[in-house]
Amino acid sequence: MNELVRQFRDFFVSLKLTVALLALGIILIFWATLAQTDLGVWGVQQKFFHSFFVLERIPGTEIPAPVFPGGYFIAACCSSISSPRTSTASGIPGAKPGIWLTHLGLMLLLLGELLSGLWQQDYQMPFNVGDTKNYSESFRDNELVITDVTDPKTDVVVAIPEKILARGEAIQHPKLPFRVVPRLYYPNADIQMGGSTPNAPAPMATQGFPFARQAVPVPLPLTYKEDERNLPAAYVELIGAEGSIGTWLVTPQLALGGKYITFPRSTLNTAAAPGRSPCASPGVTSPIP
Numbered sequence: 001m002n003e004l005v006r007q008f009r010d011f012f013v014s015l016k017l018t019v020a021l022l023a024l025g026i027i028l029i030f031w032a033t034l035a036q037t038d039l040g041v042w043g044v045q046q047k048f049f050h051s052f053f054v055l056e057r058i059p060g061t062e063i064p065a066p067v068f069p070g071g072y073f074i075a076a077c078c079s080s081i082s083s084p085r086t087s088t089a090s091g092i093p094g095a096k097p098g099i100w101l102t103h104l105g106l107m108l109l110l111l112g113e114l115l116s117g118l119w120q121q122d123y124q125m126p127f128n129v130g131d132t133k134n135y136s137e138s139f140r141d142n143e144l145v146i147t148d149v150t151d152p153k154t155d156v157v158v159a160i161p162e163k164i165l166a167r168g169e170a171i172q173h174p175k176l177p178f179r180v181v182p183r184l185y186y187p188n189a190d191i192q193m194g195g196s197t198p199n200a201p202a203p204m205a206t207q208g209f210p211f212a213r214q215a216v217p218v219p220l221p222l223t224y225k226e227d228e229r230n231l232p233a234a235y236v237e238l239i240g241a242e243g244s245i246g247t248w249l250v251t252p253q254l255a256l257g258g259k260y261i262t263f264p265r266s267t268l269n270t271a272a273a274p275g276r277s278p279c280a281s282p283g284v285t286s287p288i289p
Contacts, residue, residue: 043224178240189217189233207246
């Protein structure tokens, strides 16, 4: 065996590397446990374990910098050394099935956590007595919903996820007769009346209900606590073929923040709402396409 290859293999199967990774894992868990008092379970999970590196802002700037290996990085390293270490320890594959099964179980455990962290979604479906629903709602995700209510039998719904609004780019959907242009976006904000907040900017909304036109969003720090949620706010301008239609303040905090918009052949309503996931079940109508 080539000497360089041997050194490379010996490094990955060395007991020192295994102990170092275990030590990094212990430090990460201890650090995350302390941070849980401020960030909550969900925030700690996202910052420390569902990331390759723990990021902290450089003092005096908004630039994040990696300061410590994250859960994904440590788990990936543990998985990468499990197979070569098993082969080296057993000498011949199958000679020591207990070692193989132990390491295979570890790799499956780490892989399962990775896949669940990447793909799992949390939704809730609250009911009042007598209600029927064909969707569940997210506690943390939000979306801008534009509903075409022209047809009395069927609503055509266009939902724009919050992460797309946050980009600040114009959005054109084939089912909408206008472009949606985000003018201002806050990931977490409190809604207050313009005259009641010192040094508050002038309201930008030109459409919507009177309260929505007079209110202004005041940015708040992001929260990661289990019993709290971020309530985003945004000003969006709708621009049709003949120019600007108006600017709306949209936020989940304004249940009546939208307003019907009449076009030559359609009537639409705008509103901000928690993210929804359609689901069909016995006795419930199918989701709107």
